[in-house]
Amino acid sequence: MLGMSVPAWLDDINPEHMSSLRKLLPDSSIIIKIEATGEIIHEYYQNIQRVKVLKVYKGEDIYEGNEIFIVQGMDQYDFNEMCHHTGFVNHCKSGQEYLVFIENRIDGVQKRIDPLYQVASFG
DSSP: OOOOBOOOOOTTTOTTHHHHHHHHGGGOSEEEEEEEEEEEEEETTEEEEEEEEEEEEEOSSOOTTOEEEEEOSOOEEETTTTEEEOTTOOOOOTTOEEEEEEEEEEOOSOTTSOSEEEEOOOO
16 A cells, blocks of 8 residues: 555644634535544545535534445545645544535436535635
């Protein structure tokens, strides 16, 4: 297996980033607490994760106990540098709980990846 690295967000890159997130994230259409199942589907330069909804803080048509899929944009692989860039969002680790801010539901043609939600990106 190849050794890959995932870049971390450093505050010196953009010191105002955290304060802007505090203002923008509450406007997300869906805010949920999830637990990662560990399943990741690799398709079309995206890593789509299956998660279980533990609590719904905001949003409609999404319910506690449901399993959903989340995607956080396009992943980029740089095999020269052996890096995997996920837009400064790491994949959820199996069994861990996360607070997730959702932009919208993605209606796709693939019924096996449904429902699919886009994680909010405020970069």
